[in-house]
Amino acid sequence: MKFSLSLSYTAPHELIDIARTTEDSGFFGIAMGDHVLHPVNIESDYPYKPTTDGPRSIDSKAPLLNLWTTAGAILGSTQNLHFMTSVYLLLLRHPLVSANAAATLAGISNNRFEFGVGIGWMKEEFDELGVPWNGRGARFDEALDIMQRAWSGLEQPHNGEHYSFNAMGMNPTPTTPIPLYFGGHGAKAMLRAAKRGDGWICAPQPDAVREQIRTITELRKANGRDELPFEYCAMIKTPDESIIAQLVELGVGHIVVSCPWRPELGGPASTREKLGALSDLGATMRPIVAASNNTHVRGAAAV
DSSP states (O other): OEEEEEEOSOOGGGHHHHHHHHHHTTOSEEEEOOOSOOOSSOOSOOTTOSSOSSOOOOOTTSOOOOHHHHHHHHHHTOSSOEEEESOEEGGGSOHHHHHHHHHHHHHHTTSOEEEEEEOOSOHHHHHHHTOOOTTHHHHHHHHHHHHHHHHTTBOSOEEOSSOEEOOOBOOSOOSSOOOEEEEOSSHHHHHHHHHHOSEEEEOSOHHHHHHHHHHHHHHHHHTTOTTSOOEEEEEESSOOHHHHHHHHHHTEEEEEEEOTTOGGGTOOOSHHHHHHHHHHHHHHHHHHHHHHHHHOOOSSOOO
């Protein structure tokens, strides 16, 4: 089992020091969510909240870093650290732009990039960027097709329901397949992961994870993909040893823990304090990971 840091609430000038400290502290990688905008007023219901009380609260004044620039800075300043998008909102950019960015990042990092993708939940963000909200499932599937074709070189025109373009080449292309992870909570998201994915990004609740793994395992078998490598990745806020042990026993191979300076965790504010807290988090996670690796029987193969 491996563990990574979920990056948020971080200023651009802190990135390089945080990346290097993350690597030195034994983390496998850094994971980062994706938003282009933080609307001041959000009425969309956040589907991953632990309760059903009210909409998702987002601080519109919090740092909102560009995902690709951030990933390049992190991977370029480290030797072994990986970067995962958790998750990238594929529909907010043209799929050819995303394909080129992902292939470039994989190339400059010697394939230390895992691409987690999702449809998105915040309608306000779609509206402000002029991206249609209705029909996004079909648009998402078409965008995936285009992106994966682009990674093979493309050179054919495309005339689809949602995207059209003339024949063109794509360079760079990945030297090895870019691992594709899916995030979400619905049946269609799990079906996409089973049919097209290399991994699934889970919620932290063991009961929900158990059901998701059962469903995806059955779907992968039904689609003839059950012998292929597949990884379950769980996002948690704090290093709860009991929860981690349960998740690993279920078959989760990758734990992503929130950075300890998230406001709701009451963490440090200065860069120096963040680096110290990050080192402490690594020291906390290492024996938990070692204990999990020594005691659990893995139910899913790692990518």
